[in-house]
Amino acid sequence: MARKYDVIGLGNAIVDVLAPVDDDFILTHQVVKNAMMLIDEFRAQQLYQAFGDKVEAAGGSVANSMAGLASFGARGKFVGKVKADRLGEAFAESLIANGTDFTTAPASEGPATACCLIAVPPDAQRAMNTFLGASRRLGPDDIVADDIAAANIVYVEGYLCDSEVSLQAAHKAAAIAKQTGTKIAITLSDSFCVGRYRDEFLTFLKDVDVVFANEEEAKSLFEVEDFDDALQRFKAWHGITALTRGAKGCVAVGGGEVHVVDAAAVSQVLDTTGAGDQFAAGFLFGLSTGRTLAECGKLGSLAAAEVISHFGARPDVLLQDLARETGLI
Amino acid sequence: MARKYDVIGLGNAIVDVLAPVDDDFILTHQVVKNAMMLIDEFRAQQLYQAFGDKVEAAGGSVANSMAGLASFGARGKFVGKVKADRLGEAFAESLIANGTDFTTAPASEGPATACCLIAVPPDAQRAMNTFLGASRRLGPDDIVADDIAAANIVYVEGYLCDSEVSLQAAHKAAAIAKQTGTKIAITLSDSFCVGRYRDEFLTFLKDVDVVFANEEEAKSLFEVEDFDDALQRFKAWHGITALTRGAKGCVAVGGGEVHVVDAAAVSQVLDTTGAGDQFAAGFLFGLSTGRTLAECGKLGSLAAAEVISHFGARPDVLLQDLARETGLI
Numbered sequence: 001m002a003r004k005y006d007v008i009g010l011g012n013a014i015v016d017v018l019a020p021v022d023d024d025f026i027l028t029h030q031v032v033k034n035a036m037m038l039i040d041e042f043r044a045q046q047l048y049q050a051f052g053d054k055v056e057a058a059g060g061s062v063a064n065s066m067a068g069l070a071s072f073g074a075r076g077k078f079v080g081k082v083k084a085d086r087l088g089e090a091f092a093e094s095l096i097a098n099g100t101d102f103t104t105a106p107a108s109e110g111p112a113t114a115c116c117l118i119a120v121p122p123d124a125q126r127a128m129n130t131f132l133g134a135s136r137r138l139g140p141d142d143i144v145a146d147d148i149a150a151a152n153i154v155y156v157e158g159y160l161c162d163s164e165v166s167l168q169a170a171h172k173a174a175a176i177a178k179q180t181g182t183k184i185a186i187t188l189s190d191s192f193c194v195g196r197y198r199d200e201f202l203t204f205l206k207d208v209d210v211v212f213a214n215e216e217e218a219k220s221l222f223e224v225e226d227f228d229d230a231l232q233r234f235k236a237w238h239g240i241t242a243l244t245r246g247a248k249g250c251v252a253v254g255g256g257e258v259h260v261v262d263a264a265a266v267s268q269v270l271d272t273t274g275a276g277d278q279f280a281a282g283f284l285f286g287l288s289t290g291r292t293l294a295e296c297g298k299l300g301s302l303a304a305a306e307v308i309s310h311f312g313a314r315p316d317v318l319l320q321d322l323a324r325e326t327g328l329i
Numbered sequence: 330m331a332r333k334y335d336v337i338g339l340g341n342a343i344v345d346v347l348a349p350v351d352d353d354f355i356l357t358h359q360v361v362k363n364a365m366m367l368i369d370e371f372r373a374q375q376l377y378q379a380f381g382d383k384v385e386a387a388g389g390s391v392a393n394s395m396a397g398l399a400s401f402g403a404r405g406k407f408v409g410k411v412k413a414d415r416l417g418e419a420f421a422e423s424l425i426a427n428g429t430d431f432t433t434a435p436a437s438e439g440p441a442t443a444c445c446l447i448a449v450p451p452d453a454q455r456a457m458n459t460f461l462g463a464s465r466r467l468g469p470d471d472i473v474a475d476d477i478a479a480a481n482i483v484y485v486e487g488y489l490c491d492s493e494v495s496l497q498a499a500h501k502a503a504a505i506a507k508q509t510g511t512k513i514a515i516t517l518s519d520s521f522c523v524g525r526y527r528d529e530f531l532t533f534l535k536d537v538d539v540v541f542a543n544e545e546e547a548k549s550l551f552e553v554e555d556f557d558d559a560l561q562r563f564k565a566w567h568g569i570t571a572l573t574r575g576a577k578g579c580v581a582v583g584g585g586e587v588h589v590v591d592a593a594a595v596s597q598v599l600d601t602t603g604a605g606d607q608f609a610a611g612f613l614f615g616l617s618t619g620r621t622l623a624e625c626g627k628l629g630s631l632a633a634a635e636v637i638s639h640f641g642a643r644p645d646v647l648l649q650d651l652a653r654e655t656g657l658i
Contacts, residue, residue, distance in 0.1 A: 228588050228623050235587075248577060251589055258564075258587035259557050260580055294557050 004150040005101075006074040006288035008182075010143075010173055011062025011157035012135040012166075013080030013104075014114040015087045016313070019051035021119040031119050031127035036190075038162075039117075044131035047117045056087070057312060058094035059116060060135075061189060061277050062157040064313045068281025068303050070099040071319040074288060077101035077147060079173075083134040088113035098314075104142050107134045126273075136163035140172040148173055149180035152288045153210070155280070158189030161197040174207050183287070185210035187280060188217035195220055210240045210287065212280045218243055231258070240293065242283050242300060244276055252283075252297040261297035264305035264326075274313025278303040282319070289329075299328055333479040334430075335403040335617035337511075339472075339502055340391025340486035341464040341495075342409030342433075343443040344416045345642070348380035350448040360448050360456035365519075367491075368446075373460035376446045385416070386641060387423030388445060389464075390518060390606050391486040393642045397610025397632050399428040400648040403617060406430035406476060408502075412463040417442035427643075433471050436463045455602075465492035469501045477502055478509035481617045482539070484609070487518030490526040503536050512616070514539035516609055517546035524549055539569045539616065541609045547572055560587070569622065571612050571629060573605055581612075581626040590626035593634035593655075603642025607632040611648070618658075628657055 026033065029050055039047070048054075058067075066078045078095050082088030084106040091113060095102040114135035119127040138160070148154055154177045160166040177184045186201075186208050188194050194201060194217050201221060205211070211234070213221065218230035218241075227243075231251060234241040240254035249262040282303035286296030303319050310316050323329040355362065358379055368376070377383075387396075395407045407424055411417030413435040420442060424431040443464035448456040467489070477483055483506045489495040506513045515530075515537050517523050523530060523546050530550060534540070540563070542550065547559035547570075556572075560580060563570040569583035578591040611632035615625030632648050639645050652658040 226591075226623075228590055228626075231587075231589055232623075256585060258560075258589075260560055260587075260589060261557055262555075294555075294561075297557075 003152050004075065005077050005147070005152065007066070007069055007153045007155050007284050008077045008079065008147055008151040009062040009066045009155045010079045010138070010160065010170060012060050012114060012132065012159050013063060013082045013091050014060040014116050014130065014135060015091050016057045016059035016116045016118055017048065017051065018055045018057070018118045018120055019053060021121055023121060025050070025119060026121055026127065029119070031129055033121065033125040033127050036128040036130060039129045039131050041111055041131055041133060044115060044117060044129070044133075047129055048115070051117065051119075056090060058091045059313055061159065061187065062155055063095065064274050064277035065155065065281040065284070066095065066100045067098050067314040068278045068319060069285055071315045072281065072285040072299075072303075072323065073320040074285050077103075077151070079104050079138070079142060079147070081107060081134050081138040081142065082113040083107045083110065085113050087115060088134065104138070107137050110134060110137060132162065136166060138163070138169050139165035140168045143169050143172045143176065145176045148176040148182055151182050153183045153185050153284060155284060156184070156186045158187050158193050158197075158201065161193065161200050167200065174204070178207065183209040185212065185284060187212040187276070188221060191216040191220040205237065208239055210242070212242050212244070212276070212283070214244045214276055240287070242279070242297065244279050244304070246275075250279065250297050250301060252293040254293055257293055259294040259297055261294060261301055264298070264301040266305040266309050269308050271311045272308050274307045275304045277313060278307040278315065295328065299323060302326060302328060332481050333404065334406050334476070334481065336395070336398055336482045336484050336613050337406045337408065337476055337480040338391040338395045338484045339408045339467070339489065339499060341389045341443060341461065341488050342392060342411045342420050343389040343445050343459065343464060344420050345386045345388035345445045345447060346377065346380065347384045347386070347447045347449055348382060350380075350450055352450060354379070354448060355450055355456065358448070360458055362450065362454040362456050365457040365459060368458045368460050370440055370460055370462060373444060373446060373458070373462075376458055377444070380446065380448075385419060387420045388642055390488065390516065391484055392424065393603050393606035394484065394610040394613070395424065395429045396427050396643040397607045397648060398614055400644045401610065401614040401632075401652065402649040403614050406432075406480070408433050408467070408471060408476070410436060410463050410467040410471065411442040412436045412439065414442050416444060417463065433467070436466050439463060439466060461491065465495060467492070467498050468494035469497045472498050472501045472505065474505045477505040477511055480511050482512045482514050482613060484613060485513070485515045487516050487522050487526070487530065490522065490529050496529065503533070507536065512538040514541065514613060516541040516605070517550060520545040520549040534566065537568055539571070541571050541573070541605070541612070543573045543605055569616070571608070571626065573608050573633070575604075579608065579626050579630060581622040583622055586622055588623040588626055590623060590630055593627070593630040595634040595638050598637050600640045601637050603636045604633045606642060607636040607644065624657065628652060631655060631657060
């Protein structure tokens with residue numbers, strides 16, 4: 001498949017804003033440790049101003065995966081909505097800097113660029129507060145048929161279900177992909193997200209070729225208690241599934257095959273943020289370049305191991321080099 | 330399958346002799362921590378006499394599994410060779426006490442009943458010293474066709490390869506099983522054992538219906554480095570395979586199915602001796618009673634979790650009750 005892009009990704013365009021806070025901050029500002037909450041623009045501005053030393057980093061699940069794909073040397077494009085503001089520009093620059101195309105027109109009006117305000121207390125139990133802002137405005141008009149046709153795979157973020165027009169955009173992209181022979185991959189994103197939109201996901205599965213899910217998301221989708229039960233449901237489904245299990249590694253399923261792939265060795269686990277996003281990057285890179293399911297699983301595990309060994313949700317080294325060193329490519 | 334026995338087991342009849350020792354003992358008697366060594370009768374007598382406070386317990390891998398099967402309420406018979414001596418009588422009594430039939434004629438001459446002399450130093454890194462003695466004399470004459478025909482499954486210990494006549498006994502049992510519709514199960518026993526008798530095992534696989542292997546044994550059998558590669562080899566094979574992975578749980582493979590079953594919850598891990606033996610007990614109990622592969626895996630995991638929560642290689646509670654409490658039967 002020699003198309004212009006390996007992967008075109010559709011997702012929420014979000015800038016992460018991290019700040020160290022003390023326990024007083026947690027109480028005063030009533031943020032919740034170890035959880036992700038959706039907040040409105042007013043609250044986002046309050047928290048942003050209350051944050052002291054801030055670090056900003058382009059984020060968003062599928063956008064993180066696109067950064068990982070670029071690090072593997074894959075050719076990619078991201079589709080997502082920012083506003084024409086400072087954070088929106090920073091988001092765009094970060095993608096372009098790592099070699100990912102990004103041409104979605106920014107919104108000139110409406111809410112500001114999405115941000116995830118992450119309060120990091122001394123015990124590192126992050127309190128994530130997401131203002132979806134402009135990202136929710138991604139709509140069908142932002143889907144360019146020629147771009148979908150130019151990609152081996154279109155990769156869709158499950159979180160898009162949180163906005164009706166973004167879900168329409170995903171369906172439009174999928175319909176074009178069907179016509180142009182572009183494979184359709186989705187990530188279930190989050191077990192709460194699956195809980196909110198189970199029916200939408202199950203309907204979408206009929207058209208989808210590849211699903212990414214962690215253990216909790218997979219069990220939530222089929223409302224089963226055992227990992228193996230979810231695995232069997234995916235095995236009976238027509239597509240390819242990559243099931244991630246943290247330290248237990250992953251299981252790659254498809255075409256009657258089941259591969260049990262160990263987690264890659266990691267010297268230290270510092271921050272598991274982005275593990276799923278980078279796993280998807282490696283797996284999609286493998287699929288786009290015609291590798292076997294087991295090889296795709298190993299590439300995903302390699303990328304996940306790299307990103308959890310340091311702070312931040314995107315790779316610190318060239319994943320292409322890492323994959324060469326370990327003999328995977 | 331309403332036969333007289335669920336399982337008839339063929340294995341080495343061994344009595345474990347455990348003694349606490351200090352570090353001086355390790356040096357003076359040159360035993361090796363964390364390892365199993367084969368020793369001769371002279372050395373066995375030396376160590377036995379050097380041991381202070383001794384605890385004797387009937388052992389042997391398949392004999393341990395038979396004890397587990399009885400604990401599940403299964404009907405079983407064990408075939409193995411002891412000598413007509415004190416340890417031989419103790420071995421026989423332990424089996425009969427837990428409800429397992431045992432009628433193999435004891436040897437009236439030749440080496441003593443097999444024993445595994447286990448020195449337990451303060452750091453609990455056991456030094457195991459096995460004198461195979463009379464157990465190696467198990468031969469074709471000890472195989473009773475009517476007993477094999479009366480069982481759903483004949484379960485064969487891989488360690489039998491260490492004795493030529495015992496291997497002949499295993500082949501005789503397998504040949505009878507073929508004619509009588511008795512399923513044949515084997516355990517690979519130990520990765521070093523696999524290394525010594527790889528060709529024998531691979532030849533034997535043609536006739537076998539069920540294989541038990543831990544991760545190292547499975548990789549050794551096919552001389553591959555990745556667990557998944559071994560898994561794929563077993564998936565392409567005609568039979569059922571139960572692959573155990575310690576804390577990572579097990580993978581049950583057969584008829585195109587692959588089930589990834591988590592390890593059962595365990596409050597404390599005190600002594601992993603017998604984990605594989607009891608896993609096999611639970612899995613075989615499931616197979617003999619017509620349960621699904623996933624259910625067999627769960628029964629195996631349950632029994633393994635019980636035995637590692639206390640010292641000793643046989644269950645401390647009725648596995649039948651435990652399985653009922655957890656809703657597995």
